[in-house]
Amino acid sequence: MTAERMKNLHPYVPGEQPKDRKYIKLNANENPYPPSPEVIKAIKKAVKKSPEKIGLYPDPDSNELKDAIADMLNCCGGVLCRSVPCSGKKIMPSSSDALPFKITPDMIYAGNGSDEVLSFIFYAFFDSDRPVVLPEHTYSFYPVYAGFYGIPMEKIPLNGDWTLNKEKILEKALEYDSGIIFANPNAPTTLGISKEEVKSLLEKSPKDKVFVVDEAYVDFGGESCLSLLENYKNLIIVRTFSKSLCGAGMRLGYAVASPELINYITTVKNCLNHFPIDYLSQKAGIAACESAWYYAECAKSVAFERDEFIDFLRERGWYVLDSQTNFVFCKKEGLSGEDIYKKIKQEGILVRHFNTSGIEDYIRITVGTSLQMASLKKVIEKI
């Protein structure tokens, strides 16, 4: 009954979203903190003041939201956990994160979660005539999109220490004259490469193919590549409200790139879903961007809990990668990843285990509040 193309579909499997039992959920890299009170206020106000707007189509291009995103990025430099508070609930970038130019709204595409934005990018820029180059272990949605659109892939194994094999990525991109995508910091490995390292890759890789850096986690550490947009017109940076902006339920994500590339993504959008962001999410997203100071505090708390937790695990003989994200990637000698996952689940806490060859010994644990982490530590003491 189905079309032939259905054979190429291998759906993404997200972390469990259980309904039967109240688990502490540390399995989907969601933010444990609530959204800013300003977000709640904005949603209430929108419903109360202009309920008729629910019955009308929203702004198809989310222009006010794009303005707010640009303002937020200019104010924090792209890494919330290093931003510096200044007076009146405002923040500014640390000196190392300050942008050398202003990001303008025409450099932003806003969409229904960065997953949708990524899907449009795959459609617009990666062709079926050559493989897109990506790390073997990275965000597992990339291969799903490649399958969906019939794009071949060249998967580059990570180095033995889980870092990106930059040389091999570059070599293959040049060999095939093709585009590149990876997450920075990478998932599920939590490690990032520096802006200088990205720059040196950009410098040598094909200039007429897109180079996509997914910065879903960069607000928790690492270095943003936003400042490289000034000189590299083939660079696309993808970011999301789901992790550092406590908004996974709002489904908001965006790309930052040259206006020319943004126009291509917009064209794809207008052929698939003209109104990707609903009225209330646009309002909520604007309020979130205006509360960057609040999310900076949340990101700092998450980074603090993360570093404490990594020390805790290492003191107990776990192998843990350094993390620049809101999660940790770890294993314990003598226990399989699946065993650890099951033992922790029995105690009412969900973490993520991947049945993927090469990383099956590891588990991925999202960093929660200090209360949640205290519960988890108790469980781990028992393992």
Ligand SMILES: *Cc1c(COP(=O)(O)O)cnc(C)c1O
């Ligand atoms: C969570 C995540 C996303 C998806 O974000 P949404 O905006 O919720 O769709 C994209 N990329 C990476 C690497 C992620 O971890």
